[in-house]
Amino acid sequence: MYWEKEQETLEVDLLRKQQLEYIKKIVKRVGKSEYYGKIFKNLGGFSINNWEDFKSLPFTEKQDLRDSFPYGLLVTDLTDVIRLHSSSGTTGNPTVIFHTKNDIADWTNFCARSMYMTGVRKNDVFQNMMGYGLFTGGLGFHYGAEKVGMLTIPSGPGNSKRQLWFMKKFQTSVIHILPNYALRLCSFFEPLNIDPYTDLNLRIAFLGAEPHSEVIRKKIEEIYGLRAFNSYGLSEIYGPGIAFECEEQNGMHIWEDYLYPEIIDPVTGELVPEGEEGELVLTTLRREAMPIIRYRTRDLTRFIPGPCPCGRTHRRIDRIKGRTDDMLIINGVNLFPIQVERAVMECPAVGENYLIEVKTINHMDKLFVHVEVNREAFSGTLSELKKIEKDLTNRLRSEVEVTPEVILVEGGSLPVSEGKAKRVIDNREKG
Ligand SMILES: [Zn+2]
Structure with a gap:
């Protein structure tokens, strides 16, 4: 032992x-x-x-x-x-x-x-x-x-x-x-x-x-x-x-x-x-x-x-x-990519990959989370997809205390990397 x-x-x-x-x-x-x-x-x-x-x-x-x-x-x-x-x-x-x-x-x-x-x-x-x-x-x-x-x-x-x-x-x-x-x-x-x-x-x-x-x-x-x-x-x-x-x-x-x-x-x-x-x-x-x-x-x-x-x-x-170094500050709130992962991966409809994007909209930071859903969920009706979207938004809000916009995408459509995953794109206006 x-x-x-x-x-x-x-x-x-x-x-x-x-x-x-x-x-x-x-x-x-x-x-x-x-x-x-x-x-x-x-x-x-x-x-x-x-x-x-x-x-x-x-x-x-x-x-x-x-x-x-x-x-x-x-x-x-x-x-x-x-x-x-x-x-x-x-x-x-x-x-x-x-x-x-x-x-x-x-x-x-x-x-x-x-x-x-x-x-x-x-x-x-x-x-x-x-x-x-x-x-x-x-x-x-x-x-x-x-x-x-x-x-x-x-x-x-x-x-x-x-x-x-x-x-x-x-x-x-x-x-x-x-x-x-x-x-x-x-x-x-x-x-x-x-x-x-x-x-x-x-x-x-x-x-x-x-x-x-x-x-x-x-x-x-x-x-x-x-x-x-x-x-x-x-x-x-x-x-x-x-x-x-x-x-x-x-x-x-x-x-x-x-x-x-x-x-x-x-x-x-x-x-x-x-x-x-x-x-x-x-x-x-x-x-x-x-x-x-x-x-x-x-x-x-x-x-x-x-x-x-x-x-x-x-x-x-x-x-x-x-x-x-990875910590994102979104309108004054500290957020770590791993918190987003924890929240989205607990949802059964979610597939293998997700991507965090931050943009400036009306001078404020806005968090977008792109989430791959599995094949079964993606072929569901629009109202079923809306339900998943809402579920994910709620999970994320309670985990990270920031209200994100969740964008559902088909499994395999987000970029993948051979090495370490790139999970965050920061597109905020600088200065
Ligand atoms: Zn031990």
Whole structure:
């Protein structure tokens, strides 16, 4: 049941003590980098004796990583670095993260631990449908799966027919997939004459890289006949696998022997009371090449209070509600795309896809939600469609506190993307 029982179930007091020891060491080491060296110099030198000292350290932001491109945060000799990962960097410098041999070994280990926790074992066949390359989604799990000992198929994303062919031929039992892609891949069952319950051998899916709601999880579990586990990660802090659901499926254990998590109010930067929602902040405890102190992830979540029945003592975070960057402000009301998803996907007539559009009408923001309905509902009478429209408007209004205009469209007519779903179009007049 445990990959490393002692570490996973370490008493909370001991875990905190261990974390503080790691922090003392890492704070000493980061000073060697150009970026932190400057910060500590401005603070007149710095050392950590207790948690209060730690909490007085400034946050590190994504922009700091960009400004320090390429080597400003590196603390080891470049010859000790064996790999880099990078963000796409469509605007300005990309964020580049360097790893030593030990960093990759650590990442591999907690990916293996995460997977093992959900019940996968060495006799499973793992098909990894995440992007390989600079994006961390593919390689992180690939190494973890091999460490568990699974037969690993590095299929990467896309080419749906081949994906299903692999699944059938090699009797894939575990998949790693974008939730949005899982919802589209099933449209190939019918043309390929595949019954997922009899022709395929799937039992576990890891869903990651984009926030998704509980309804989407249930939908994927039902379509494929498997159990879907939520995974969290970001490339600046290793990648996927840093937090993962156990068999209880009740929040994601964040690996506190590798990271120290905090949750802050994104506006004031103050820690929020336990259990309240805020922005996740992470400190790497062991990373050699590029340790990061108090990194603002921009991801919104909360700690789930209380112990988990599985016996692991590492705190759990709730599913990601959204990114502070994705938050839309509509006539002064905060809205996250995931709230729209939660509301529309609960309606039985709704198909696989939806799109949020914001426009300026009479100097006011107006929210439009385009929703694909399933074939049966779409071929209904006009009054039946009006009923669905009204139902969706009510659901949305109570979830997001903004009255939207709902536009029903035929299943498959909204644009789809190979990678992460694009859910929001902001067509508001600027200024
Ligand atoms: Zn648990």
